[in-house]
Every structure is written in C-alpha cells, then in structure tokens.
Amino acid sequence: MLSARPWKPDAVMRLLLSVFVCYVAGSLLLCAMHYAGAGPKAGRGVYLLTTAALFCFGVTLGGLRKPWKPEDIERGGSTPSLLFYVGLLGCFYTGILLGAFALKLAGTFGSAAPTTAQLVVTSLSFHGAALVFIWFFLREHQADWLDAFGLTNNWPHAVLFGLMLASAFLPVGWGLQWLSAQVMTHLPLLPFKPEEQLSVQTLKAAGSWGQRLALGIVTIALAPAAEELLFRGILFPWIKQAGFPGLALWGTSLVFALMHFNAASFVPLFVLAVALALLYERTDNLLAPIAAHALFNGLNFSVLFWVNQQTL
Numbered sequence: 001m002l003s004a005r006p007w008k009p010d011a012v013m014r015l016l017l018s019v020f021v022c023y024v025a026g027s028l029l030l031c032a033m034h035y036a037g038a039g040p041k042a043g044r045g046v047y048l049l050t051t052a053a054l055f056c057f058g059v060t061l062g063g064l065r066k067p068w069k070p071e072d073i074e075r076g077g078s079t080p081s082l083l084f085y086v087g088l089l090g091c092f093y094t095g096i097l098l099g100a101f102a103l104k105l106a107g108t109f110g111s112a113a114p115t116t117a118q119l120v121v122t123s124l125s126f127h128g129a130a131l132v133f134i135w136f137f138l139r140e141h142q143a144d145w146l147d148a149f150g151l152t153n154n155w156p157h158a159v160l161f162g163l164m165l166a167s168a169f170l171p172v173g174w175g176l177q178w179l180s181a182q183v184m185t186h187l188p189l190l191p192f193k194p195e196e197q198l199s200v201q202t203l204k205a206a207g208s209w210g211q212r213l214a215l216g217i218v219t220i221a222l223a224p225a226a227e228e229l230l231f232r233g234i235l236f237p238w239i240k241q242a243g244f245p246g247l248a249l250w251g252t253s254l255v256f257a258l259m260h261f262n263a264a265s266f267v268p269l270f271v272l273a274v275a276l277a278l279l280y281e282r283t284d285n286l287l288a289p290i291a292a293h294a295l296f297n298g299l300n301f302s303v304l305f306w307v308n309q310q311t312l
Contacts, residue, residue, distance in 0.1 A: 002281045003150060005237040010068040011140050012238050018064050018133045019126065019230070021092065025057040026125020028099045030118050035106040049102035056095030063088040065136070116211040119202045123218045127226035134229050149233045149286035158283040162291030165279055169292075170299055173268040181264045197262045203304055212305065219301050224293035231256050231273070232280045232289050249277050272296065 032050045063084070138148055146152050203215050231252050240248035253273035257266045276289040 002237055002240070002284050004241060005148070005234075006141065006143075007234060007238045008141065009238075009242075011137055012234060014064045014068065015133050015137045015230075015234070018061055019130050021057050021060050021064070022129035022133075023126045024096070024099070025054055026122055026129075028053055028102065029125070030121055031103055031106055033118055033121065046102050046106045049098050049105065053095045053098035053102060056091050056098065060088060060092045060095065063091070067140070116202060116214055119199060120214055120218060123222060127218070127222045130226040130230050131222075134226075134234070137234070149229070150284045151287055153283070153285040155285060155287050158285035158288040159291045161279060161283055162288040162293075163295055165275060165288075166292040166295035166299070169272060169275060170296060173272060173296070176268040176271060177264055180267050184263060195262065195264065197260065197265060200304060203301070216301060220294050220298045224290055224297055227256070228276070228286055228290045228293055232277055233286045236277050236280065249274060253277060 028050055032046065035046050066084075138145065141148070199215070199219065203212070235252050236248050238248075239251065244251075253270050256273040257270035260266075260269055272293075276292060279288045279292060280286060282288075
C-alpha cells in the first residue's frame with residue numbers, strides 16, 4: 001500500500017509550471033541552436049528576441065519560487081499581491097510572444113532529427129529542470145529524498161521487482177508497438193503514420209562514442225529518474241490522495257505516453273506507465289519503477305545500438 005504523501009497543492013502546481021516554463025525555454029534555445037547551425041544569417045533579430053524571451057522566462061521562474069496564497073485572490077486580497085500574480089502571468093506571456101516572433105523570424109528547418117547536443121539540451125530543459133525543482137519542492141515540504149519516495153522501504157526487493165517487470169514487459173512493449181505500427185499503416189484514414197522517435201533517429205545518426213555515451217546517460221539515467229519522480233513519485237500519489245484514484249492511475253499514464261510525442265509508441269508507453277504506477281503502489285518504493293524504467297530504456301538502447309552497428 002502506498003504511503004501518504006503530504007504534497008501541498010500550490011507547491012505541486014508551481015513545480016509543474018516551473019518545469020513547463022523550462023521546457024518552453026529549452027525549445028526556444030533549441031531553435032536558436034538550429035538557426036545558428038543551419039538557418040540563414042538574417043541578422044541578430046532572432047538572438048535578441050530569444051534572449052529577451054529567455055529573460056522573461058527567468059523572471060517567471062523566480063516568481064514561481066514564491067508560495068501562492070490563493071486566499072489573497074479569492075477574498076480580493078491586497079493590491080500588491082494581485083499585481084504580483086498579474087505581473088507574473090504577463091511576464092510569462094511576454095516570453096511566449098517574443099519566442100513566437102523569434103521562431104517566425106528564424107523560419108522552419110524541416111523535420112530533421114536533432115543533433116546529440118540539441119537532444120541533450122532538450123532533455124536538460126525538461127528532465128534536468130524537473131530534478132532541480134523537485135529538490136526545491138522537497139525542501140519546501142521539509143522532506144528528504146529517502147523518506148519522500150520510500151527509497152529505504154525494502155529496497156533490494158523493490159529493485160528486483162522493477163528489473164523483473166522490465167524484463168517481462170519488454171517483449172510485450174515491442175509487440176504492442178509493432179501492432180500499433182501495423183494498424184496505422186493499414187488504416188489510411190488515420191492521421192498518424194508510424195515514425196521513429198526523434199531520440200531513436202538521433203542515436204542512429206550519432207557518429208562518435210562521446211555522443212553515444214551522452215545519449216546513453218540521458219536515456220538510461222536522467223530520463224527514468226526525472227520522469228518517475230515527477231509522474232509516479234509526486235503526481236500519482238497527490239491526485240490519488242485528493243480522492244481521484246482512477247484519474248491518478250489512468251490520467252498520469254495518459255500524460256506520460258502523450259509527452260513522448262510518438263503515435264506508434266503511445267500504446268506500449270501507456271501500458272508501461274500503468275504497470276509502473278501499480279508497481280509503486282505495490283512496493284511503496286520509487287526505486288522499483290525507476291529500476292524498471294531504466295532497464296526498459298537500457299535494453300531498448302542496447303538493441304538499437306547493436307542493430308545500428310550491424311548496418312554500418
């Protein structure tokens with residue numbers, strides 16, 4: 001049975017918004033990197049707009065560190081408090097607007113897979129940011145990592161259960177992905193066509209061991225830890241303890257699958273997310289889903305690397 005987690009609603013919302021702002025900022029930075037490497041040299045407008053947008057996002061992140069006081073708004077609180085919230089929202093949307101202008105000025109660069117450096121930047125803007133803001137999140141709750149996520153609860157068994165789940169699910173995941181690809185291929189009315197994830201395309205294009213090592217660290221270590229902490233460690237118990245166990249299980253699994261932006265992988269990732277949540281529920285130790293997620297990614301990474309080596 002999963003232990004109660006005393007997560008404050010406003011702290012959870014500020015955590016999610018902070019990670020989202022970092023992801024948007026990372027996407028904008030990725031565009032600037034792509035523009036610098038492949039785009040036309042149309043002047044400094046793209047870089048000026050990008051810098052201004054990133055500054056706005058930085059101010060927004062600073063404002064999100066301040067605990068919210070919903071009663072200030074609900075009861076018609078003080079003018080300084082209302083101005084703070086309005087200013088924070090305005091700063092965020094100003095960054096969005098400046099970023100949109102930068103993207104428009106930079107133009108489009110097609111659908112080429114990102115380089116290793118660009119993929120690392122994207123991962124750091126989401127996974128890295130999640131780890132940093134979860135650290136602040138725990139400090140606000142005066143909790144440490146071990147107690148907050150049950151990392152000391154019979155951890156050898158938790159890790160073993162996680163490794164067993166990943167090993168058992170791997171062929172199931174491959175089968176579901178193959179089936180999804182077949183359905184999308186043979187049903188022309190569907191708007192989606194089976195495509196490889198951008199991270200897979202990037203790995204295939206990686207030409208050095210340094211690039212492969214960086215991709216391996218992101219895939220096997222950074223992404224599983226950050227995603228499990230955020231989805232299973234914080235969102236799942238928070239929504240469940242709010243009185244919505246069904247939404248906690250199915251909703252977080254749906255968002256987890258959608259955030260990978262790949263139609264062919266949606267079904268296997270959704271099923272995996274459900275299994276990981278149930279595993280956390282069973283073991284009350286987040287090491288279990290982290291180990292399962294890391295091994296699942298690691299096995300896929302190893303198979304893809306081996307196949308890629310055979311074709312060279």
